[in-house]
Amino acid sequence: MGKYVIRRIGQMVIVLFGATLILFACLFVLPGDPVGSLGGDKARDPAVVQELRERYGLDKPLVEQYGNYVTNLVKGDLGEDYTQRRQVTEVLGPKLQNTAKLALAAIVLDVVIGMLAGLIAALFRYSFWDVLVTLLTTLAIGFPSFVIGSIFQSQFAVKLGWFPLISDGSFNSLIMPAVTLAIIDAALVARLMRGTMLEVLRADYVKTAVAKGLPRRTVLFKHVLRNSVIPVVTYIGISFGGLLGGALITEAIFNWDGIGFALVTAIQQQNNPIIVGVVTYGVAVFVVLNLLVDLLYAMLDPRIRLS
């Protein structure tokens, strides 16, 4: 177990370095000069540009830049951003909180709605509710988040005025982006939950549980549910990792001040340190969550041996 975790962490580090190297190589060959675009359209004094290039280490070769980046990264330093000249960690800090808030709200909705819907659909297979859940989940998967977001904005923000069109960080402005994010995921969770439940309901050990004279609720909530949630929990874990890494589209639709929105803005401004910071963080969260999910999986299913 301990050995396994250490090995996985080693793998994680490799993945992280590989990912940042790819990222760095891409940004290094990027057309256009980030420093040149800093001052907007005005032409710059070449001396100033030169000074700025030195300041950000852009005059150094890729390998050295990457080396510096890694050394600083280990120290928890992501460098200074171009537009505000503040520490990237400092800029992203509050945005991370916002993203986490949104991710948490979305995942709670996911779990509650998705698992409940899947559960009901499986227990009352072929009933009205099952058909309804199957229909809605199938439809939901076809709706890209920007379409859902557009519907919400035009109906609930502009026409009905229930929620602000553009997020201001308040709880009320959290609802539309959270629901937008949750819809597709909840649909996938519901489908997964229904599928595994139906599979588990047919399992021999469920028949055994019935033959043991257990009350129906014990059969369902102990023997069936415990086995059904294993894949669902792992799916939700991975999905949560993705959400924590920043929901680009949803944050952009509602101008939610999280790291996804920060990334989109940084791309428009060619603010490379922010881009590197967000991507590094996103990949790191994804990898860490994956490890956690694997550990959780092994905890939930005793047949899994970590070795």
Place this chain on the structure above:
Amino acid sequence: MTTNEKTAGKAADKAAEKAAAKTAAEPGKAADEGKKSAPLLEVRDLHVEFKTRDGVAKAVNGVSYSVDAGETLAVLGESGSGKSVTAQAIMGILDSPPGRVAGGEILFHGQDILKLPESERRKLRGPKMAMIFQDALSSLNPVFSVGNQLGEMFRVHQGMSKKDAKLKAIELMDRVRIPAAKQRVNDYPHQFSGGMRQRIMIAMALALEPDLIIADEPTTALDVTVQAQVMDLLAELQREFNMGLILITHDLGVVADVADKIAVMYAGRIVETAPVHELYKRPAHPYTRGLLDSIPRLDQKGQELYAIKGLPPNLLHIPTGCAFNPRCPMAQDVCREDIPELRRVTEQDGTELDGRGSACHFWKETIHG
């Protein structure tokens, strides 16, 4: 009555028991004659159907049999013969829908349990009747320890505390001779060998000392060497607790040593009943004879093994007349038209043979000819 029977049975000589049981085994007759109090379990004219996409599959078509305390009834048949479905109907664990009991009675201690509400039937499962399944690996929940699953019987049915239930679980594991039970009680099913897992299934069925145990192919999934051990254990425990045992199998070899009587099933009907050794000596149904002939024997080494030709019938379209007629070497026109009743089998001089019955138009030719 239950307790009386039990204590009496425990004290009684097994041979005497058997003799009494034989009378009871006579198809549908025991109750009418009133010679003896009601048997432990009596199935009367049971019908079970399954709704499928392509129509209604008649899995059980009028099965009657009975088992007494301390007695072992072996139900023999191919897959799809309805032997397991009958057992599940007795336990009340049919998958319904699509399955449903379409008719008949299941008398347990003289009471028709089909008339009981589900809540009452549930209380029978475990304390009064229990079932052992074929594949212990898939029949045990993979994510709970065996101690948890054994202890569950005591917790749910007797309201025992977790701690006491675990002690009981260890006791049970000792009882079915699982080594180092104390250390292994928290292990998971996949950590045990096949034989040990099946012992755990047996322990679970025995936990509340039920009156009736149904074992559905309990040794099929096991290695041959382990099969005998598990079978012996089951037989020993059955004697000890004086339980009625229904042993469902397709393996004639398993039956010979442990069963008192046999019911052979085909296409949802009983085609022959007989005390175990009689059946081996003189089958009274061509299907039984076919089964016996297809057992490999040492003295026939080198000869081609006999096999019943054809396939088991499709339950959606059971052949008219005797369901076995398309595969039967003796089939005549009457076999394609009339469904043969399960009739008493007699000697040539007309002497009745105890507990014997055959559902063949030509049973005389089969047994005597």
Place this chain on the structure above:
Amino acid sequence: MTELAKSQGPGAATAEPAAATGTAEPAPARITQWGEIRHRFMANRLAVVGLVLVLLLFLTAALAPLIATHDPYAQDLGNTLASPSGDHWFGTDALGRDQFSRVIYGSRIAVVVGLASIFLACLIGLVLGALAGYFGKTVDTVIMRIADIFFAFPLLIGAIVIILVMGRGVMPVILSLAIFSWATVSRLLRSSILSVREMDYVTAAKALGASTSRIIIRHIMPNSIAAVMSFIAFSVGTAIVAEASLSYLGVGVSPEVPEWGNMISSARDFMGVKDFLWMYPSVAIVLTVLGFVFVGDGLRDALDPKLR
């Protein structure tokens, strides 16, 4: 082995609920063959609807110039933001361009990007998978680690990084989506082939002395390919959404190109006021994605009908 003993990781775990829940019921040898899969697929109403939607999409893309009523690029500054009418069925946008024609032409980008990116992803996945299989352990490990690296990038973020390098446009979008999709493809191919190879009926066929090529063609191929085809159908749908998302974010194809994401994005300024601007392209993309999802679902159910 550093992987979980039972699966390749949580990704595989979620893809295989059966394995994860361990319902080890001895599955009857599943001999699924072409005719059977096709029959089950065609008997599934939703799958047929999906197939019709997908075919309609292809047809629209191919015949766009014939269907479109106007030049999708032609601006008419005297008639901007016009509501749907007899002349402009879906209205006009802020530059007076005909929305109907732009929605019709938008199908071309969807088809091209969706198919090309997934085709490319499969190609990369197949080549690397074959290399891994051929050279064995070390190469396999290296390739799977590289796949891990690409797998760790969220699709959109990864795609954006590539587009930053290459600039906006159709080609960069295709390439960027392919580069960050192949890892999933190679994982799926690997696990699919491995799992099919282990199935009882393949062992049975081998034991019966069926030749290797016969086993592959008659038994492995229908199952593997149908599984992969089902995955491809889903992936194309995903790629189309991703492509529209990139455009929506302003990093996809150029803004003047008739493309659904572009159209929805430029409707943002008129949200709730001129809803026809985003509604028609939204309907187009939803129907497209649903088409692919239904086909994917249909294929999966045709393979494993018990889960329906």
